[in-house]
Amino acid sequence: MKTMILNYSLLLGFVILFSCKGKLKSNSKILSLAANSNNMPILTLLNKRIELGKVKKDSSVTGKYYFVNTGTKRLVIESVNPDCTCTGFYLTKNEIESGDTSCLLLKMSTKNKEGDIHINATINANTPTRFYKVSLSAEVIN
């Protein structure tokens, strides 16, 4: 049983990793931005807001946020802080070379929630801007 859970976890990890990478590799516009940056890492978010619409109560929902290092130095994600204890996160990698991509996955529980919900998460990186925000919204129904 333990092996089965481990296998499923690994599989899930790979699916997330490759789904993020696949989408980003095709985005040539973003890669071209790397050339414009000065001697520093730059975090460019490809999507910041996800609206999930109606979701069921007592379930869990996820949002994926893709970003690319459009600077010339290595980008380091120092922390990710969702503003609700109901939300966990997974980062495909927290050190991103110039031109490379990563993906942040937020997983929110709708347990004991009802109506409109809006969760923000702050990404803290080694860039001049330092902080970035992504958000996840949904309407929880019974």
Add this chain to the structure above:
Amino acid sequence: MKYLIVIIILLIQLSSCFNKTHDRNLIEGELISKVNLKIGKISLDSFYLDSTSTSFIGTLHVYHDNIIMVDNQFCWVFRFDRNGKLISRNIGQGDGESELPCRKIDAYVLLPNGEHMFFGPSWDVYIFDSNFIKIADYRIDWHPRGNKEYVGLHPDPSDPIMYSATFGLQQIRADKKNVYLPLYSQHNLFNPIVETYSKQARVIGEMDFKTGDVTKIFGRLSPIYQQNKSVRIFSYLHYDLIDDDEMAITYPVDSVIYIVSRNFSLKRKFGSAGKSMSMNYQVIKEYNKISSTWSKESKSKGYYTSIDFVKQRNLLFRSYQKSGISLVDGLQIYKFDELIADVDIPKKCKIIGYIKPYFYISKGPDEISGNTKLFRFQLPL
């Protein structure tokens, strides 16, 4: 022995009088309803704050000649000049000496001496001086009388353990010694849906900001909450400090403005209803529906959204939301007890302060448009 009995009887009577005063306080006294509309319209001049790396979740304030923008998500404090030009970016989230170690700011208070006070999500408080150097941090001490297990089964409206602060709905105010925290209770047996709440709930907590001690909880909801069940989803208040003793109180669903002392005894009451305010809110019977119902009703129905006293001009402002698909909100201006203006303002705007000769209003940072727009106006008074 005789004297002792007399003293005991007197004390019991005094105590019952005291309770009665608190229960009936806001009902008593004559309602002043003076209207002398001297201003029919205000002319708004608009401008934007300089673009900054902000989360667009936060609040705006005025201190002396500066506009302050507090970013609740990233914990930045931006300082702008009176025209919106960026002067400095300070603090920020982090573990450094002059950074905020909390994940987000739940509430911010600009203290009268220019110090900055931040409330984190776990009753954690941080104070920075006017140069943004951290000078204090502590946790709020509510001084609960009961323990959670006991109070869970035996709710006591006079015990601070029953309450939380309603951060986010209103501006928090402070005088030279205390910060006043707006309160509400989420207790299963004592919350806005429960019949006794409208009469017994305390609505303000007085916290000594040097120590973090909540020294007393006081105040009540207005009598309208006892008369009308549909308004109970709005069981909180807005307030501002007038001078060393007086507070101006408005409730989201009551057209009356109450001027009370710091122990909540009524000094006078006045006010006129705002225009185009439909207040037929949905009645709910279950506490777990309160948040979603408030969220829905507050989008389309009329209610009062803030009260602000501008000391430099001795004027009291009350903003309100008009109901339905109105493209504007309302702003009432009172001089002493008299309504002198009830004018249209852009949606969701509130007074943020006064820099001579302008009054500044804004709805705050706008996440959707990615900018922060302010309006200012003068009054010919």
